[in-house]
Amino acid sequence: MRRAAIVGTGAIASAHAEALRAAGDRIELVAVVDVDEQRAREFAAEWGVPRVHSRLAALLDTEDLDVVHICTPPRAHVPLALECLAADVNVLVEKPPALSLSEVDTLIAAERGSAGRVATVFQHRFGPAAIRLRRMVSEGVLGRSFVAKCDTLWYRGDAYFDVPWRGSWDSEGGGPTMGHGIHQFDLLLSVLGPWQEVRAVAARQARDVATEDVSMALVTFADGTVASVINSVLSPRETSELRFDFERATVEVEHLYGYTDAHWTVTPAPGHDEVAALWREEQSAVVSGHGCQLTAFLDALDSGEMPPVTLADTRNTMEFIAALYASAFTGTVVKAGQIGPDSPFYATMEGIGAPWANAR
Known part of the structure; x- marks a missing residue:
């Protein structure tokens, strides 16, 4: 049986726990992590999770895992995913998987040097x-x-x-x-x-x-x-x-x-x-929901294939978002492939700044 952990026990974590439970004996939820220890313990009690950790590092040091589900607020997604990749653990990360196209490329580079793989939740x-x-x-x-x-x-x-x-x-x-x-x-x-x-x-x-x-x-x-x-x-x-x-x-x-x-x-x-x-x-x-994607994720692990949605798939969607903001804030048509490291919209979706920023 495969072993999973959830990092972040806010509202969306319940959808992940339900999907893991529905997967039956294919995978077991063995631990949860949250900076709010009380919330983590309440979540663990609700879902019958045996162990609680206060930090991802402690989880990775002590648990033998096949996948970590990242369910924290967006800003933490990439740093946590990078920790998992450094430990050669697969990642299933909630949307948005990153805050920028630059962060997606950072994940792509890290994944190349890891036995772990990153999949984005687009259920x-x-x-x-x-x-x-x-x-x-x-x-x-x-x-x-x-x-x-x-x-x-x-x-x-x-x-x-x-x-x-x-x-x-x-x-x-x-x-x-x-x-x-x-x-x-x-x-x-x-x-x-x-x-x-x-x-x-x-x-x-x-x-x-x-x-x-x-x-x-x-x-x-x-x-x-x-x-x-x-x-x-x-x-x-x-x-x-x-x-x-x-x-x-x-x-x-x-x-x-x-x-x-x-x-x-x-x-x-x-x-x-x-x-x-x-x-x-x-x-x-x-x-349609997390259960359907988790089934596909586990099928891919069993067959030795890349779990869907791959970082290449994710990048296409994130590049579309960056292009939408770039077009909206510059008043220009933005083409695929146009937003590279020299674009202000590569490092942050805000790019040159929202037109209403100075009105706040």
Whole structure:
């Protein structure tokens, strides 16, 4: 049986503990780490975890581990992942995996010298419907891709941002583009493949934060697909929506924090009813979530493959975020590959500074 530990026992850690429990005898949660010892002990008691540590170093020194789940606030993700890689331990890190493209490249370099591997939690890639959609795209069943949209319209009130690390470039890395919409547009990118260029706007409309509270982007993909991406924490009717208009069908999903097949619809183009029939051949009630990704992660470890989502996959999504901010803050079109070490948006998503920074 494989052995896991969780670092950071805040709200998202429960999703990881539930996924580990659901994996049965494939893996065991043997320890947790948190700087708040009382919270860690309460979490351990709730989930039946035998040991608690106050520091990651102590965990790595005393436990024989296959994977560490990093569930801390974003600023700590990369330093903790680097510690795990130095100890040759695999990492499953919550989103956003890093605060900048530079930090992702630091992880890539560290991974090359380690027996451990880093995977990012982008769980919506692993729902059965998303897997089926990517397969149908790759097999050419849906024909050419033309148009797509990706909306993450959520609501987070002022009290949400009372938590000290939220709404800050230094500790969270960005606003809803980094911390909320990232799941939906990561799924969009996993379906449509390489993006080519981004035109974007970002604004701080209502929340007293340093980051944006809404962003919008127009994206062109390498295959010619054009897409819109909206990320908001100002939307009272919350929804997460993706729509793909292919040559032979429109494929849509509307959910909030997780989907089943029931949340998806397929509307065939005239004369292509077979597409809907093929979609209906496989039906699942499984909810997209951490459990689906953990299963794929364990399958990869068992087969000796790179666990998904790899740092190369992660970099593509993080580069898209950097390009969105760069386009929004400079008023220019930003192309894939444009943001390198000489760009101010490489070391921090804030780049040259948000247009509203001087108004605070």
